[in-house]
Structures are given as C-alpha cells and as structure tokens.
Amino acid sequence: MSRLLITGGAGYIGSHSAVVLSKIGHQVVLYDNLSNSSRAALENLDQIVGQHMPFVKGDVRNTELLASTLASHSIDAVIHFAGLKSVGESTDKPIDYYANNVQGAISLLQAMQMQRVTTLIFSSSATVYGNPQYLPLDETHPTSATNPYGRSKLQIEEMLRDVAKSDPNWRIACLRYFNPVGAHESSLIGESPTGIPNNLMPYIVQVAAGQQATLSIFGDDYPTPDGTGVRDYIHVMDVAEGHAAALDFLSKTNGWHAINLGTGNGRSVLEMVDAFEKASGRKVPYRVVARRVGDVAECYANPHKSDQLLGWKAARNLDDMCASSWQFHKATGLAVSQ
Ligand code: NAD
Ligand code: WQD
DSSP, X not given: OOEEEEETTTSHHHHHHHHHHHHXXXXXXXXXXXXXXXXXXHHHHHHHHTSOOOEEEOOTTOHHHHHHHHHHTTOOEEEEOOSOOOHHHXXXXXXXXXXXXXXXXXXXXHHXXXXXXXXXXXXXXXXXXXXXXXXXXXXXXXXXXXXHHHHHHHHHHHHHHHHHHHOTTOEEEEEEEOEEEOOOTTSSSOOOOSSSOOSHHHHHHHHHTTSSSXXXXXXXXXXXXXSSOEEOEEEXXXXXXXXXXXXXXXXXXXEEEEEEEOOSOOXXXXXXXXXXXXXXXXXXXXEEEOOOTTOOSEEOXXXXXXXXXXXXXXXXXXXXXXXXXXXXXXXXXXXXXX
C-alpha cells in the first residue's frame, strides 16, 4: 500500500477518490487551498473513513510547501486534482487558469523531482479531444482545445509526456474524465457548486429541489436521436475507483499513459431529465432555448483502454447517478417541498 498525496483532495472528485483509496488501505494526505471547497467536506471525509486524514492547507504553486509535505509524509505517489475547472470562467480569466492549472502542475513536478517522487496521476478531461472527429472517442483521437481551460489541460498533458520521456523513473497516467456526476452513498460528500450551476446535473438537481424554476435545454436541433446534446455521464465513485486501478497499473508500468474514464454510453439531456424525475419522484420543468456557444452535439468514450490496461469498467448505472445526486442534495437540506 502507498502513501499518497491528493492535491485538490477537499474537492468533488478528489474527496470521493480519497475515500476509495483510504478504504483499500492507502495512507492519504490531502492538500488543498480550499478555493472551491470547505473544511466541512474534510470533516465529513473523516467521518466516512472513520479516521482523521492529514490535511495541509496550501496552494499547489507553493513548491516549498509541497516539497516539505512530500518529504514529511514520505509520499510515494501523487494524485493531482487541484485546479480550476469552469470553461466559461476560463475565457474571462485565462491568466488565472494558466496560473492555477499549468503553473500549479509545474510547481508540483518541481517538488516531486526534488523529493524523487515519480508516480503521478493527473486529472485530465475529455475536453482535450476538442470537437469530436469520430465517435466513440478513443485515446488516439487527435487532441485540441477550444477554450483556455481545455488548453491548460492539454498543455499539462503534453508537459507530462515530455517529463516521462526524459527519465524512465516517471510513471504518469493522465485520466481523461468524461462527465462525472453523483455522490457517495453516505450523502456526506457530493457536488455542491457555488452560485448558479454551469453543468447539467447540478442544474437539474436545483430545479427538482425548487431552487431554480426551469431547466434551460441548450438546443433540441442537434443531429442526435432526440435533438438534445449527448454526453457520457459517469458516477463519481466509478471515477474514484478508476484512480485506484490506475495506481495499481502504475506500480507495474513506467512511462506516460492517457486513459479515458467513461462508460461508453451517450445520454441525451432529455434522457437525463427523465432519469432524474424517476429517481427523485420530482418534476423537472424545462424549456428549450438556443444552443450554448462551444457545445458539441455528442461526446462519449470508447472505454476499451481502461478495461484492457487497468481492468476497470464503470459499474454504476444512470439511476445510481441520479438517486445519489438527489440524496446528497436532500441531505444538505436545500430541497424544498414541491
Ligand atoms: P473541484 O473544484 O471540486 O476540486 C478541485 C479542488 O482543487 C478544490 O477543492 C479547490 O479548492 C482545489 N484547488 C484549486 N486550485 C488550487 C490550487 N491552486 N492549489 C491548491 N488547491 C487548489 O473540482 P472537481 O470537479 O473535483 O475536479 C477535480 C479535477 O478534475 C480538476 O482538475 C478538473 O479540471 C478535473 N475534471 C473535472 C471534471 C468535472 O466535470 N468535474 C471533468 C474532467 C476533469
Ligand atoms: C452537458 C449537456 C449541454 C446545462 C463540461 C466541460 C467539460 C467537462 C465537463 C471538465 C450539454 C446541456 C447543460 C444546462 C443544458 N469538465 N445543458 N442545460 O458541456 O459536456 O462539459 O463539463 O473538464 O470540459 O465543458 O457538460 O454538464 O455543462 O452539459 O441543456 O443548464 O447538457 O448543452 O449538452 P459538458 P455540461
């Protein structure tokens, strides 16, 4: 079992991954600047795993603090979730995105090099495929970026590939997540975006809860079976388990690897509304509005490589994703009666 540093460990995917990795016996240290998360999430994490997880409050651009954390906890491997993730915001604040994401990754690599820690899992995204040229998306699909967020992910992936080429000690996996949704079964941790959500699932949840009046569906004239956008929604606990499988894989393999974490199933916006209504017993009123700029019609994974290399496949279904999102939202006390 390894001693792991999880950057961004107080956030949505990082916290679920911390639970999975800790439960299977890894020793986990969390590192986060809490810019998009809270101490409450850390307390809930401790409650789920039944022990205190060491936490360091710090920015990934603080190379010295990272290096001293790696040394003092004798860290064997790093899982790097920390970063900014809003596509729209990245267009308004590109410097913040390159600073947090790209500069943050450089700082982490410098700290790791200093302490001779050479195993790294990086949170990449299906956004690195740009506009799909074919579907389903496999890892050999050409990469490109359509916004600063996506470009920051792509730049980090390319940087990591150079790093792995420079020295055979490096073991690096770039996990390209599709659309993570859902929450841990305890309902103690989950996705709680601040302000009005940008993404579909948290928006649907707020409509079902009566916090937003209607869902705006961004276009119903796409060349898809029902005209609405199609994505590969994947349960966050499946994504978390993918990290455990990737860590195991890296213990046996060196080099640089890009691997999709998706289900391979494309679901339309209307299918998501329908599934959520069934899982929650609530209505999700919607209206169709214009397409959102930058959206693609369809995006879903070819999950073959993760199955082959990691022996990992998404196991949870759409009902699990919707039901756990709803349970988490209710547990936070934000749902109003309908
Ligand atoms: P999140 O915002 O919930 O978690 C990110 C965490 O990183 C937060 O706790 C935040 O406080 C912390 N953080 C941000 N900048 C930091 C910095 N400079 N130093 C230290 N900590 C910092 O986001 P998430 O959804 O859990 O995403 C985790 C990673 O996965 C991100 O890198 C994101 O780009 C990537 N990703 C997310 C999705 C998604 O749909 N959620 C999809 C693909 C990839
Ligand atoms: C899904 C579908 C929308 C909201 C984004 C990022 C991507 C990745 C995941 C990190 C689309 C439609 C949405 C709404 C709607 N993140 N929609 N009404 O666009 O696949 O990806 O999050 O890497 O980089 O771009 O996810 O949840 O925003 O949208 O109709 O209010 O739902 O048009 O078809 P997307 P999403």
